Amino acid sequence: MDYLPIFMNIKQQHCLIVGGGAVAARKADLFIQAGAMVTVMSPQLGTEMRFHLAQGKIVWQMAEFSPSQLAGLLNIKLVICATDVQAVNLAVYHYFKALNIPVNVADQTEYCDFILPAIVDRAPMTIAISTGGRSPVLARVMKARLETLIPHGFSQLTDLVGRYRQQVKNLLNEEQRKGFWEKVLTGLFIDKAVHGQEGEAEALLQTQINALHANADGNHESAAMPAHQGEVYIIGAGPGDPDLMTFKALRLLQQADVILYDRLVAPEILDMARREAERIYVGKREKWHKVAQPDISQMLVDLAKQGKRVARLKGGDPYIFGRGAEEAELLVQNNIPFQVVPGITAAAGCSAYAGFPLTHRDYAQSVSLITGHQQAGAQEIDYARLAHSGDTMVFYMGIKNAAQIQRSLLAHGLSPTMPVAIIENGTRANQKVTITDLTQMVQVIATQTIKPPALLIIGEVINLRERLRASASTPIQEAV
Numbered sequence: 431m432d433y434l435p436i437f438m439n440i441k442q443q444h445c446l447i448v449g450g451g452a453v454a455a456r457k458a459d460l461f462i463q464a465g466a467m468v469t470v471m472s473p474q475l476g477t478e479m480r481f482h483l484a485q486g487k488i489v490w491q492m493a494e495f496s497p498s499q500l501a502g503l504l505n506i507k508l509v510i511c512a513t514d515v516q517a518v519n520l521a522v523y524h525y526f527k528a529l530n531i532p533v534n535v536a537d538q539t540e541y542c543d544f545i546l547p548a549i550v551d552r553a554p555m556t557i558a559i560s561t562g563g564r565s566p567v568l569a570r571v572m573k574a575r576l577e578t579l580i581p582h583g584f585s586q587l588t589d590l591v592g593r594y595r596q597q598v599k600n601l602l603n604e605e606q607r608k609g610f611w612e613k614v615l616t617g618l619f620i621d622k623a624v625h626g627q628e629g630e631a632e633a634l635l636q637t638q639i640n641a642l643h644a645n646a647d648g649n650h651e652s653a654a655m656p657a658h659q660g661e662v663y664i665i666g667a668g669p670g671d672p673d674l675m676t677f678k679a680l681r682l683l684q685q686a687d688v689i690l691y692d693r694l695v696a697p698e699i700l701d702m703a704r705r706e707a708e709r710i711y712v713g714k715r716e717k718w719h720k721v722a723q724p725d726i727s728q729m730l731v732d733l734a735k736q737g738k739r740v741a742r743l744k745g746g747d748p749y750i751f752g753r754g755a756e757e758a759e760l761l762v763q764n765n766i767p768f769q770v771v772p773g774i775t776a777a778a779g780c781s782a783y784a785g786f787p788l789t790h791r792d793y794a795q796s797v798s799l800i801t802g803h804q805q806a807g808a809q810e811i812d813y814a815r816l817a818h819s820g821d822t823m824v825f826y827m828g829i830k831n832a833a834q835i836q837r838s839l840l841a842h843g844l845s846p847t848m849p850v851a852i853i854e855n856g857t858r859a860n861q862k863v864t865i866t867d868l869t870q871m872v873q874v875i876a877t878q879t880i881k882p883p884a885l886l887i888i889g890e891v892i893n894l895r896e897r898l899r900a901s902a903s904t905p906i907q908e909a910v
């Protein structure tokens with residue numbers, strides 16, 4: 431090991447920063463966050479450091495470094511030097527080295543008694559990552575990975591456990607305490623504490639502590655902590671590109687024992703689940719009947735009742751044309767705990783990847799998400815309103831009914847030259863974007879043999895792709 435990792439208490443301690451630039455300001459920020467009294471010695475301050483000064487977070491000693499300037503500063507705990515004058519850096523290093531005060535010259539490991547790690551901050555839990563000064567960028571890459579894996583709820587979890595530490599200490603000896611916490615800090619308790627159900631987590635912990643009290647009183651019936659309880663995660667997996675999943679979606683997917691998925695969920699996304707998780711396809715299959723919606727909802731209930739953690743993976747967002755609410759309703763009726771994880775809906779993903787926005791202050795003040803495939807008896811779509819709304823219109827499941835959509839919008843006065851983007855397999859490797867206009871839309875769908883999943887987006891914002899072209903992820907076909 432090149433360096434000993436330690437966490438040092440510098441609250442209310444004097445720490446010195448030599449230098450007033452951006453690097454010095456970043457280091458000062460760390461000292462400030464750790465509660466130190468920070469003095470910055472520098473003839474000038476850059477913008478970032480001035481910001482600290484304006485907020486009263488540092489004391490500024492307007493001077494070049496020289497030992498005589500340190501007169502008022504007693505008991506300096508740590509020193510960081512970040513100037514672009516090497517002679518100053520070296521003078522600072524040698525001066526404090528001789529006094530045995532730890533010093534760090536930014537970006538020069540040979541002049542560092544200590545180095546600062548990359549930090550994953552879930553205070554009071556703190557994870558520090560170091561490459562021993564070999565590659566700060568690699569440390570940051572590792573930090574980014576850990577950031578995605580460790581929910582922010584670990585802050586609350588750590589606080590919660592900390593509040594009970596003494597109580598448990600009073601009841602158990604060291605060996606027993608270790609066993610107790612190892613048993614508690616698994617499965618259900620952690621799940622609940624890190625996912626915002628702190629009250630329930632605390633109740634579980636309380637049950638375990640009550641059992642300890644009961645044991646101490648000679649009553650040996652202890653309440654066992656369940657490993658986990660059946661639960662359902664209704665997860666929006668985004669429109670296709672696996673990188674568009676949220677951190678929460680990924681974490682819950684990786685916890686699941688069973689995964690129910692449909693046609694729109696990309697195989698790469700399923701690959702991110704645990705290898706041993708059971709995968710059940712509930713989408714449409716050619717020449718097969720798909721599993722009916724009430725049956726899917728019932729499967730979720732049945733699996734959760736068996737104690738399984740069930741991920742219901744859906745394309746896009748579960749609550750936008752995703753029938754997520756129907757599943758949630760049956761879960762509520764059956765008292766099954768569940769979470770809904772929002773996803774990037776096809777409209778947002780496809781427009782961004784095709785290179786144009788859905789709103790723009792000059793072209794569209796609002797967006798309508800419309801289903802092109804209505805259930806029998808559903809409320810009629812108000813084409814008259816849509817045609818005059820100025821909305822960007824996004825039709826989901828609209829390919830089959832494109833002729834009717836076209837007819838209705840033209841009949842209500844929408845301009846025949848209104849731009850239309852037809853986006854097939856948006857955000858996926860085989861994304862196909864075709865640009866046309868309202869009069870030619872239906873014909874283009876036929877000649878380009880567009881197949882679902884595809885979106886029809888209608889509105890002037892589409893013209894912006896000319897200016898934003900660089901942001902498109904695939905070449906765009908012009909079919910006008």
Ligand code: SAH
Pocket residue numbers: 669670694744745746747748749750751752774775776777780825826827828853854855856857858882883884885
């Ligand atoms: N809940 C989903 C929508 C499900 S309805 C969401 O929020 O995105 C299914 C329709 O969504 C498809 O018929 C298609 O119109 C649209 N869709 C979903 N993914 C798509 C994609 N990758 N590219 C184009 N359209 C997509």
